[in-house]
Amino acid sequence: MPQMIDVEGLNKSFRIGVKRTGALGGLLSVIKPELREVQAVQDLSLKVAAGEMVGLIGPNGAGKSTSIKMMTGILVPTSGAIRVAGLVPFRQRRDLAARIGVVFGQRSQLWWDLPLIDSLHLLRYLYRVPEERYKTNLVHLRKMLELDEFIHTPVRQLSLGQRMRGDLAAALLHDPELLYLDEPTIGLDVVAKARIREFLRAINKERGTTILITTHDMDDVEALCERMLIIDHGRKLYDGTVANIRERFGGERVLIAVLDTTDSEAASIIGVEHLPEGVRLIRSEGPRIWLGFGRESMPAHMLISWLGEHYQLRDVTFQEPEIEDIIRRIYEEGLLLKNISKELEQI
């Protein structure tokens, strides 16, 4: 499959002025500014194939926006190679603009005082979309995003969810091959989020649009992306599946078993001391027990067999750790950063 995004050893640093204190310091800052370098993106390599849907996540200040800005041609890299849809973004920005769509959840490319439909008409001229194509796309997008109920309303009067649907239509009018989405579901309620996710899945599937999403909402990533990238301190820390992250850092899993017992508390018959090694009783409620166990200590099917041999079971379910919690631990405890430092030590 052809590469839509091909980035190799990308770096971006900014020079920022260091503020000195006091009146003399202020004067000195003007006459002889002291500069500090911020390494926003470090040695980033990444390939995204046409038709993929990839989540880009990382804590605040990790370098996500800077990476996207380089991929759209807004920023020039300090060093490294970058190609998007076969073009060098900062050299061929206009050509690239015709091939990509961008949606920022916190900003809008729509005209605030105009009805949504007028913004869409104006964008048609800006992107030079041929009339027939525009008409076909508009009919399709109006239907998919259910725009008709508010298409004649000025953008400033739209709800956040309606505005986001309008912004998605605006970004897709010119049939881009690649769509960058920056926090597309920020501030939306669960129904609006679900609707946006469903739409993204559909255009990815039906049109084959490649989608790169930056988000702080792990539910977006879980619902949409098979592959995710984690960056922190400007470095790529992880490139793989959501399932694999769960596997590596998921910690304890929980098995919930309903015992076939008339005893008021299942815990009283299960005898905590008899539990296999590495399994602990978290809590119990009537015939229901919650058992915590590590991935390494015992495979799930063995725990079920063990329970089956010792007790009459009515039902068994599993609770995976929330991906949100796992990612929080990865940021807070620097779990992936520790891995990288170890690898670097070994070189």
Ligand SMILES: Nc1ncnc2c1ncn2[C@@H]1O[C@H](COP(=O)(O)OP(=O)(O)OP(=O)(O)O)[C@@H](O)[C@H]1O
């Ligand atoms: N124009 C700029 N001038 C100086 N420093 C900048 C500039 N843009 C970004 N930075 C710095 O680069 C680093 C990465 O910022 P970036 O905005 O890419 O992070 P981010 O991952 O998008 O964060 P967030 O999730 O908060 O949007 C930060 O330390 C930021 O302060």
